[in-house]
Amino acid sequence: MTDNERAVKIVETLHGNYPQADCTLDFEHTWQLLIAAILAAQCTDARVNIITADLFVNYPDLISFATATQEEMEQAIKSCGLFRNKARAIIACCQVLLDKYDGEVPQDMDSLLELPGIGRKIANLILGDSYGIPAVVVDTHCARITRLLGLTSHKEPPKIEQDLMRLLPEKWWISWGHLMVAHGREICKARQPVCNICPVALLCSYAVGTADGAAGK
Ligand code: SF4
Structure with a gap:
């Protein structure tokens, strides 16, 4: 064989x-999967889902994430490991999505890899689980x-x-x-x-x- x-x-x-x-992170919009995936580094998906259940209510769109302060974002995700770096990456990533991509998450690997906090694992997750592009x-x-x-x-x-x-x-x-x-x-x-x-x-x-x-x- x-x-x-x-x-x-x-x-x-x-x-x-x-x-x-299937994907075990809860999300409705692609940008939410992006944020959940950033949070999932060295953290269980179950823990991330607990955090995002409140997070996506309190921060309902990209603008609310992009304009959050580092301190308040840290507070919102502090039950997650590496929360300082993750807070920084989430805010920066959402700012780039708004500034460069008109609020849309790009559908190609090269553009995804340019986003703060995004590596190949998250990029492939976005391509596959949100856009249905084989990855x-x-x-x-x-x-x-x-x-x-x-x-x-x-x-x-x-x-x-x-x-x-x-x-x-x-x-x-x-x-x-x-x-x-x-x-x-x-x-x-x-x-x-x-x-x-x-x-x-x-x-x-x-x-x-x-x-x-x-x-x-
Ligand atoms: S449990 Fe893992 S290592 Fe063992 S046979 Fe299955 S795939 Fe292979």
């Missing part, structure tokens, strides 16, 4: 096991499990992203990241993967002993 065939079998199997796997989000779950599966030998997210784009048909790019999160929470846990109940064990390089185990840890 080629790696492409194996990757497709894995994603089809995981999709069957986690049919509801692979590589977070810690995705990087770790993709290596264990033997679908990449890299540790750098951009290289893992490239490997996945080469191995998977476009129609699965958006789902892959969500399936990795679901699988990482349920079975392929960071502390100890539960390989004996894993539906893709027979397709997994780590489980069949051909992977460099150290690379996946």
Whole structure:
């Protein structure tokens, strides 16, 4: 079986096991997903959703974020880690969206990467989950499990992203990241993967002993 065939079998199997796997950040507008994604760095999505439930009521549009003071934004998101840097990034990002993009979140990678606080992971999340443009989000779950599966030998997210784009048909790019999160929470846990109940064990390089185990840890 080629790696492409194996990757497709894995994603089809995981999709069957986690049919509801989707973005777990709450948002209504694309700019809200952008802010939620900034908040999600080193913070759980559940915590972010608690914060944004109030935040998006108290700051209902880009102008209210762009004109907020650093102090008040810090206060509004302080239950989140790295809140000072995140407050700074959120305000600056919303200012650029208003000044340069007429309040619209751009739909191309290069423009997204120019926004304060936005890296490839968030840019791909926006492209895929808000605009439906095929894109692979590589977070810690995705990087770790993709290596264990033997679908990449890299540790750098951009290289893992490239490997996945080469191995998977476009129609699965958006789902892959969500399936990795679901699988990482349920079975392929960071502390100890539960390989004996894993539906893709027979397709997994780590489980069949051909992977460099150290690379996946
Ligand atoms: S077989 Fe084990 S290491 Fe491989 S994906 Fe499943 S839980 Fe993770």
